[in-house]
Amino acid sequence: MLAHIKAGRSLTNYGQYHLTRSQFVVAAVAGALLIYGAVYLFYHSIFLSFMLASLGIAAPRYRRRSLLQQRKERLKLQFKEALFSLTSSLAAGRSLENAFLSTLDDLKLLYPDPRTELLIEFQIVHFRLENAEPLEYALRNFADRAGIDEITQFVDALAACKRSGGDLLEVMKRTSVIISEKLGTEQEIAVMVAQKRFEGRIMMAVPFFFLAFLGLAAPDYMAPLYGGVGYLLLTAALLLLILCFWTMAKIMSIQM
16 A cells, blocks of 8 residues: 555545455355255245355445455544553653554564554555655544544544644543543454354344255154245244344344
8 A cells, every 4th residue: 555655546435345256156156055045945846945145245245344344343443552552652752643553563573464454554544644644634534434433533643732732642642542542442342242143143044044954854744834824924033033033133233
């Protein structure tokens, strides 16, 4: 990404995510296989399963949304770590610009992977500082592209403090501590939500495993379901499961 700014090309917009061709294919195939398996368990019809498996083409859309959210969560966590380092540097008496450069060195130690999102962004900030661009302008560009409230609040506090001529270092230290605590609380909530989401997925998978087990262990017992009124009952059960899955997804999609 640093090469992009040197070449004058656009930088990453964290509100968008573009799947690679391989990611798109893998998501579509996985979605098709999942739908095929679920439909076959309910109807024992290869033709119907193949027809409905074509709906797997919608899976990349949900995969893209998931990867976008994961990237934002990673960026939040990385920003939290950066705030800890920034606060320590400011407390040691460094200027704001030098504190950011010191934070970049700390990020390189914390995240050896050169593709780490915040590491790249701080390298871009460093590059812009070297080209005499004010720190708040460089950070504002990052905040606008990130679309994360905590980063925007930090940049707003920095810009307001510079305009008003207040105690910049003290305000930045207090702002960093407050935002770090907020991010820590959000992380704890995210962990609990992830646990409940995992439990919900297990609960949703149980009926399918139960249906597969009965189909293998007692096919005669299940035979009446695969004909006549049985298909209506199976369809009603499948629709209820889909409704439960949708409701569970809505409940778990907490915006913090």
